[in-house]
Every structure is written in structure tokens, then in C-alpha cells.
Amino acid sequence: MLSIMPxxxxxxxxxxxxxxADATRRGIVxxxxxxxxxxxxxxxxxxxxxxxxxxxxxxxxxxxxxTRSQQGRWRSAQLSPTSLASAATWLSQHERLWAERFDxxxxxxxxxxxxxxxxxxxxxxxxxxx
Amino acid sequence: MLSIMPxxxxxxxxxxxxxxADATRRGIVxxxxxxxxxxxxxxxxxxxxxxxxxxxxxxxxxxxxxTRSQQGRWRSAQLSPTSLASAATWLSQHERLWAERFDxxxxxxxxxxxxxxxxxxxxxxxxxxx
DNA sequence: ATAATACTTAACATGATGGTTAACTATAGC
DNA sequence: GCTATAGTTAACCATCATGTTAAGTATTAT
Numbered sequence: 001m002l003s004i005m006p007x008x009x010x011x012x013x014x015x016x017x018x019x020x021a022d023a024t025r026r027g028i029v030x031x032x033x034x035x036x037x038x039x040x041x042x043x044x045x046x047x048x049x050x051x052x053x054x055x056x057x058x059x060x061x062x063x064x065x066x067t068r069s070q071q072g073r074w075r076s077a078q079l080s081p082t083s084l085a086s087a088a089t090w091l092s093q094h095e096r097l098w099a100e101r102f103d104x105x106x107x108x109x110x111x112x113x114x115x116x117x118x119x120x121x122x123x124x125x126x127x128x129x130x
Numbered sequence: 131m132l133s134i135m136p137x138x139x140x141x142x143x144x145x146x147x148x149x150x151a152d153a154t155r156r157g158i159v160x161x162x163x164x165x166x167x168x169x170x171x172x173x174x175x176x177x178x179x180x181x182x183x184x185x186x187x188x189x190x191x192x193x194x195x196x197t198r199s200q201q202g203r204w205r206s207a208q209l210s211p212t213s214l215a216s217a218a219t220w221l222s223q224h225e226r227l228w229a230e231r232f233d234x235x236x237x238x239x240x241x242x243x244x245x246x247x248x249x250x251x252x253x254x255x256x257x258x259x260x
Numbered sequence: 261a262t263a264a265t266a267c268t269t270a271a272c273a274t275g276a277t278g279g280t281t282a283a284c285t286a287t288a289g290c
Numbered sequence: 291g292c293t294a295t296a297g298t299t300a301a302c303c304a305t306c307a308t309g310t311t312a313a314g315t316a317t318t319a320t
Contacts, residue, residue: 010153021148022278023140026220033224039297052279054298059277073287073296084221090156091218094163152308169267182309184268189307203266203317 008086012064016087019063024048025056029079032066036078138216142194146217149193154178155186159209162196166208 008016019025028042043053057077060066065083069076138146149155158172173183187207190196195213199206 014151014153017147018151021144021151023144029224088218088221091214094159094214
């Protein structure tokens with residue numbers, strides 16, 4: 001398999017998936033997907049304290065999901081280029097072993113690539129036995 | 131036949147990503163990708179106790195990553211059809227916002243799709259764990 | 261019936277998480 | 291210099307996670 005992404009160690013994957021296993025942190029990632037933001041901006045949607053946000057950011061940074069920079073007294077966070085892809089790669093590698101399921105994901109991704117989809121559609125759940 | 135995954139609640143994503151944030155559990159998923167296996171078989175590669183494995187399986191089950199069945203006194207685990215796709219979907223939806231990175235992943239997936247193996251065998255258990 | 265096998269559940273120790281408030285650092289503005 | 295602003299670090303607390311061993315359940319084998 002062509003290596004686009006560097007091999008992640010097990011610990012790196014622990015950090016990566018672990019960082020995503022929290023709603024606040026996923027929210028921050030979503031917010032950062034729109035664009036770079038300061039800590040206070042990132043904290044705004046939540047009712048938790050700034051130190052709590054600060055620590056969430058540290059978790060995301062340790063997982064290489066974000067990078068941080070400072071200008072003046074403002075520190076901004078931005079999404080790291082390849083991070084989430086590592087998680088996606090792990091998933092796709094294991095999904096690959098279920099052919100139809102993989103196809104479905106691939107189809108899904110292909111559509112996402114082309115246009116902005118309307119995200120509600122009845123789905124046909126076909127339980128496939130291995 | 132676009133099958134967008136069902137919307138996952140935040141808690142479901144917590145469980146999903148949280149379950150993958152552990153090397154032993156990812157190992158179990160990898161093992162199950164080869165085929166269904168019993169608890170003892172799944173435990174074999176690891177130096178931890180059976181109760182520990184048993185609990186890991188419960189975590190994976192709660193995250194809907196696996197399902198379990200019982201025949202006689204043997205309980206086997208099998209990968210659940212749509213589970214990992216939910217995580218992959220979340221990732222792809224957020225990756226989408228970085229065009230080139232997404233394209234790279236999409237390309238990657240497309241290549242995987244073309245070399246797709248058909249792995250529909252029964253019980254070939256090979257405890258090769260690293 | 262008894263014993264072995266394949267697990268699970270219970271009880272417990274320990275460390276990691278996620279939140280808090282209080283105190284600290286550093287820059288910006290007056 | 292003084293004060294407000296932006297953020298981090300420290301200390302603490304409650305809860306969850308992950309491992310252990312011991313005991314329990316259910317099925318297979320003798």
C-alpha cells in the first residue's frame with residue numbers, strides 16, 4: 001500500500017483517537033475547520049472554564065491534531081495538516097477488509113469530494129455476514 | 131445508493147473513538163477483521179488476564195464496533211457492519227474542509243478500492259500480533 | 261455426578277481524565 | 291507605572307479506565 005501518511009505508532013494512535021473521544025475537543029476541531037481561532041474564541045461556545053479549554057487544546061496538540069502559534073498575547077490554534085488523515089487511514093485500512101462496507105464509504109467520500117451533499121437520506125442497512 | 135451513515139450522537143462518537151483509543155482494542159479489531167474469534171483466541175496475543183480482555187470486548191460492544199454471539203460455552207465476537215464507518219465518516223466530513231488533504235485521502239481510498247481483496251473465509255485464526 | 265473448560269462478574273488498587281478555583285506570566289493600553 | 295486582557299500553570303477533587311485476583315455461571319467431557 002502506498003504510503004501517503006507516515007506510519008503512526010500505537011501510542012500516537014492512542015493519542016489521536018483519545019483526543020477525538022471527547023465532544024468538546026471534537027467541537028473545537030470543527031470550529032478550527034472553519035478557520036484558525038484564539039483560545040477565547042474557541043472557549044466561547046462552551047460553559048466550561050478557560051483552563052479547561054486550555055487543557056483540551058494541549059491534548060489536541062499532543063495528538064498532533066492542532067498546532068499553535070502566538071502573536072502578542074493572543075495564542076491561536078490551527079488544524080495540523082495530516083493529523084486526522086492518520087486516523088482516517090487506520091480506519092480505511094481496517095474497513096478495507098469488508099468489501100461492501102468499504103465501497104459504501106468510498107462512494108460516500110467520492111460524493112463529498114464532488115458536491116456538498118444533503119445529509120439526510122433513508123439508508124438501507126444490509127447486515128452482511130462474514 | 132448513497133448510504134450516509136446514521137447521525138451519530140455525540141455520546142456514540144465518544145464511545146466509538148474512545149474504544150479505538152487503546153492499542154489492545156485496536157489489536158482485537160484487527161484480529162476480528164481476519165475473522166470471527168472466541169474470547170480465548172482474542173486473548174492469546176496478549177499478556178493480560180482474561181477478565182481484562184472480557185472487559186475490552188464489552189467496551190467494543192458498547193461502542194457498537196463488535197457484536198457477540200454464543201454457541202455452547204464459547205462466545206465469539208464479530209465486527210459490526212457499520213461501526214467504523216461512523217468514525218470514518220466523521221473524519222471525512224471534517225477533512226473535507228481542507229481540500230488538498232481530503233483529495234489525497236480520497237485518492238488513497240480509491241486506490242485501495244481497486245486492489246480490494248475478497249476475504250470471506252470462515253475460521254482461519256492466526257494469532258500474529260505484534 | 262464430578263471435573264474441566266470458557267467465560268463473566270465482583271471487589272479492589274492505581275493512574276488517567278476532566279472539571280474547578282486561585283495564582284502566575286506576559287502583553288496591550290492608558 | 292498601573293491596570294485590564296489573554297492565557298497558562300498549580301493544586302485539588304470526583305469520576306472513569308485498566309489492570310489484578312477470586313469467585314461465580316454455564317456448558318462440555320468423563
